[in-house]
Amino acid sequence: MATFEESGSEIVSDAEPKLLSIKNIASTAGKILRARLPWAPIIIMAVVVICAIFAPLLAPHDPTDIDIGVRKLAPGENWSYPLGTDRLGRDMLSRLIYGARTSAFISLVALGAGAVVGTTVGLVSGYAGKWTDTILMRITDAAMGFPTILAAMIIVTILGAGIANIILAIAVTVWARFARMIRGEVLQVRNRDFVLAARITGVSPVMIIWRHIFPNVINTLLIILTLLVGQTILLEASLSFLGLGLAPGASAWGLMVAEGRDYLISMWWLSLLPGLVITMVVMAFNFFGDWLRDTLDPKLRRSI
């Protein structure tokens, strides 16, 4: 068979040989491993996770153990209570460790639920477009504009205080953040040729979303999740502080800050220690989330 040799003479061309430079759209893991890791946030996050999982093993005391004999100890005063005790003689360190568990649990469940609902809405809205998109995004905007604190007040008033209701209050507003961001990503991904290739082959919309769109927005999902952990911890703390969250006696950082607020001078450690922990943990997650975004998806707007 005669073969063909290329020779010049292009007809006025609109075809730039573009994109050849982006040779490696490497995997998520590869990108993370090749970038320089932000160790400080990673260590703080790891400590939180370890505390949350192994709280009973790590805590020197039962965090709910009331012991009038050792009440109001300052940090360093008695080394079997290294971070001191509160007004009722509960061990500060143990309460902080268990607080990690509370925060992790709330974040996990609230964000998990929010992520599932929000991602589904974002995928459907972004891919379907037209009136489906219009309706879903109206609802999303409404949910996003609704203050979580107000949602919490309503829910707590109706259903009472408690961890499940805090989670509910956070989840009913946080899903919208996922929905918005994921939809934005879907709008980009759905214009790629592999989606058109699937459509012309007759792949069903559900399978296109599942096989072609979703795997390509996972990076974004991961970034949003990390960035929202910090905000969720802060939110839970605010709710507890306002008395809309956990029942007194539970081990939660926000609650501990609230309990100590009347003793800021006389027993400074009561509020200061949990306050510091919240600040550090929130910063660690935000920092790590920013880093993850810059590494995986530099285009993603700083809008979370």
Added chain:
Amino acid sequence: MTTPSQINAAPGSDSSYEGPLAHIENLKKYYPVTQGMIVRKNVGYVKAIDGVSIDIPKGQTYSLVGESGCGKTTTARMFLMVEKPTAGQVFFRGKDIHKLSRKETADYRASVQAVFQDPWSSLNPRMRVDSLIAEPLVTHQHLSRTELKKRVHELLETVGLRSFHAERYPHEFSGGQRQRIAIARALSTQPELMILDEPVSALDVSIRAQILNLLKELQQNFSLSYLLIAHNLATVRYMSHQVGVMYLGKLVEEGPPSAVFGDPKHPYTKALISAALPAHPTNDREEIVLRGEVPSPINPPSGCTFHTRCPVAMDICSTVYPERREVAEGHRTSCYLYTETGTASA
């Protein structure tokens, strides 16, 4: 090389049909142009294609050429059934593709595949090569895992890749290899028509010829029909049985490449060819320089849409669009130079 056993009964594959494999008739696609953020106002239409008719015979290549924005991609997309034409019809084996039953539509989708320009965008980076190639098969046929695997390996070999490539991800391949993967995927359901929208434009110049040769070889082995969009004249000459020249959404000239390129009739085709030829100092050929910009497809000029730039335009040219005339066997053009009215008034 594997021989294709036609698994898909093509829509209306009764042996009595003798026309072209696919054809479009007076096809129009207008995109609305809107203005305003909240209240969208329709302020006009982009006439992306405006009354195009072409025939694609079985086992042959029909190529579309023309400047950027003249409607080549839009024409090609009309075969992919992802949007409806504004007017006119697309036929496959003599049947209007928008009037097919569910079953026939599925068969049509298996029979018509496409290879896109940019293999960095046309392969899902999150899917392995075997799943990418098998996707059309999984969608249309019920094959066992072993059958699928065997078929994927056959297809990889058909396009010049190796069976161990099946377990890799697209980013592990070069542009040329990726385009081979895209071709293997398109071949998987044993299609009859392939839409090739600038299949080598995004590739390194050094590997373009390989891919074109592969496409040509596949056409001969599987008697595939191609609708090809390409920019290189030599490519078009090498690949095509028929060439159509488009200007502002209309087909201005068509015929075999030897006629269209060797003896161009329409002034636009002449201009296009001379613009595409490398300037040569000893070339005594009259160089035609196109005057002016391409007019907007929202408000195309009256009559022959080329009259604003045509070096030999006549008064009659701005009245109504000239009818298509056959100037030689299989060589047609729409220009007043070749109609009785035009030659009479000139």
